[in-house]
Amino acid sequence: MRLNLRPVIVSAAILGLAACATTGSDTEAESNGPAPFASTYTPRPSTPTLIRNATVFDGNGAELSNADVLMRDGHIAAVGQNLSAEGATIIDATGRFVTPGIIDAHSHLGVYPSPSIDATSDGNELTQPNTAEVWAEHSVWPQDPGFLRAVAGGITSLHVLPGSGNLFGGRGVTLRPVLGATTVQEMKFPGAPQSLKMACGENPARVYGSRNSSPATGMGDVAGYRQAFANAARYARQVRNAEEGNGEPPDRDLEMETLAGVLNGDIILQWHCYRADEMANAIQVAHEFNFEIAAFHHAVEAYKITDLLREEGICAAMWADWWGFKLEAYDGIRENIAFVDAGGGCAIVHSDSEVGIQRLNQEAAKAMSDGRRAGLEITRAQAWTWLSRNPARALHIDDETGTLENGRRADVVIWSADPLSSYAVAERVFIDGAQVYERGAERDPPSDFELGQTYTRSAQ
Template sequence: MRSVVIAVSALALASCAATGDKRRSASAPREKPVSFSRDPYPSTYRAFPGVPTVITNVTIYDGEGGRINNGQVLFADGKIVALGQTVSALAGAVTIDGTGKWVTPGIIDIHSHLGEGNPGGDFGDGNEGTNPVRPEVWAEHSIWPQDPGFTRALTNGGVTSLQILPGSANLFGGRSVVLKNVPARTVQAMKFPGAPYGLKMACGENPKRVYGSRNQMPATRMGNMAVNRQTWVRAQEYKRRWDKYERDGGDPPTRDIAFDTLRGVLAGEILVQNHCYRAEEMAYVIDMAKEFGYKVAAFHHATEAYKVADLLKQHDICAAIWADWWGFKMEAYDAVNENMPLVHNAGACVVTHSDDENGIQRLYQEAAKALGNGRRMGINIPDEVAWSWLSYNPAKAMGIAEKTGSLKPGKMADVVLWNGNPFSVYTRPEKVWIDGALMYDAMDPKRRPVTDFELGQPGEGDVK
């Protein structure tokens, strides 16, 4: 009997060899099919050179609610090394006496359109207003790195990182990009390494006004929701096809770069940044996100966030808010100047944002206005806690909080030395470091960066 088994086994092996059967054993690993690149335009950012630096005798806001009076902060090799009442300075470190001054993490603007047009606020490249569903467009492919708004945000505003978003003409506006606020020839040389992309979405008046005026859908808020849901249904099917191909092989599905973005959202790789003013629409979007299995990172503008702060807390969604912009359209009408402190007091995540080339230079003053408005109604939030609205919370909502947004050892040394209390209208950035490199020094004319566009342009007092 044994000889029969051996003979049959031999015949089977011979048959496999003769027919070219290359089937593997069940235990052999399956090679994953080659898919498309998730990062075809990678960051080429390299930190500028810096030197070990210790700042002494300063008030420190660490970005996560901590405060150190008469403290010291040390950074080297592009990273925060230590902070406290005293630190052990490295040999040869530059020492800066900050008596009477403050140190904070660099400000992060979650909502900017710098570079998406020409100087003076022209926003011509920010909206691909040709279809309400345009997730295939990427903001970085419109950004002009020589926009002088970048250096003004750095020198006047202490902004070290920012997110550039498409506009809000469309329900699906396209991908955002996170940048380090450094001078560069290309957008890729500014791209924050490892930062996830965002998807800009928009509720409310803008999409229905743009497309309703053309007698297209959506022309109503119910049309907005219907088009959103139809699109997510298609995105789920696209994801199923590609997931199956990457898991099992076979013929690759037809590629669609619009649905590549939506698949990334459904997979948790791309963060939803949702323009939305009114409370009931934020609630609808939260339910829609549950229906289709994605998460909203932040509602932007969020004029009525104070009405649904409990929902924002429950679903861990940040509200990116202005201090006192209101009334410029109906959905921005029911605003209160205490929006930020009310949302914060409810335990939800608050972010101070700009959406403006001038506002980005004064974000710390915007936060100060909201802080004061809250105190006048009895919500007493400490200054050091409110600083989280400007650094840690936006970093969290942009998916970069493990790298920046607070002065914690090991994080990027994105640091601002202020010449006074940063919540005072009289205060300005004195020095700004990005990854430990001194990018701006108010006391040194050689450390006041200008863009290539500005070089040779007439300045104030020049003959025109």
């Protein structure tokens, strides 16, 4: 579900801009060549694999007992009982659980990699309030050991965002956690749209208020959003006029290209916002300039505006129980995720943490338990939609992954036990039908970074 577009005065200004806005997809950005930094991701070779006799959460809210999952040619070929597949590798999953892979909609892996030191803190371009021109992928370090840790926690896709110190932090990117990649292009999810990371509230006001510059207040935040999008609409109008033979095109402006990409729908918007009133203000800005918001992130007070989020088709990416660490996070409740879901909203469990991403299944379990204690009837399979289908929707890759539907990418996890138990671990992880992780198996090849650290320790 998307935001209903309203006819406003700026909509005409962005017509014809799509060919000029660089989205980072695999389509041509300009007539003279392909988009820069295009994905070079290639799935690992896979063989037909049949997982038998598991309890299956299909990602759409259904739980299937004693079910089989067939993966073929990198995709889900069938889900059901008593399946057969000649020549397929058979995995007996009796007593185990099978789910779609977890998708983390808010990660900083690669841009804040391990080890966490000043030299690796590469996610916040805190030089001006609007840095829409920067791309998080240009800071991603593929050797971040966090990628392996994430895969071991059942992660098969993640969205890496810049930090939240600016009104416009820059573009985010959806990645496959390819172990052993040497370039970020090898990790980019093919065809996934880039995002624009925006932030409201205390972070940008604190950063720039301390410098005696704008924004220093909430009203400064909103004025900054509005002026930037007004500038982008003017830029788009100049491009359109030039294409129609009326005047010269403007000089290429990477900041304006990103904002115009949001206005024309090529770039999806992910908005860091805690308070209900500030989310409501952000929605008004979206109405004024006729663009869509894919998701509010952190959204500690989403439970207060569940009806508004549902009506607008905006997802809420939330923590299970982080709250109170600053004033705008003070009014959080543990039932937030469950209440958004119960109200018909698109609820997502996200990490925003190199540690939390390893245990997102447990975060969903906490949110489910808190909702049940509040009297809500939440099934295990329903809670799993917060980890796979809904984040895929917010990233606009739900036609590719997030559920175990026929034809979807075979992103599959076999769990040792009920994955909403703290005792469960991911035993095997498949991405595009290829097994990329098996618990207890030696990794081949090991990370260059970790191999070096191991050698140093053993030499002492």
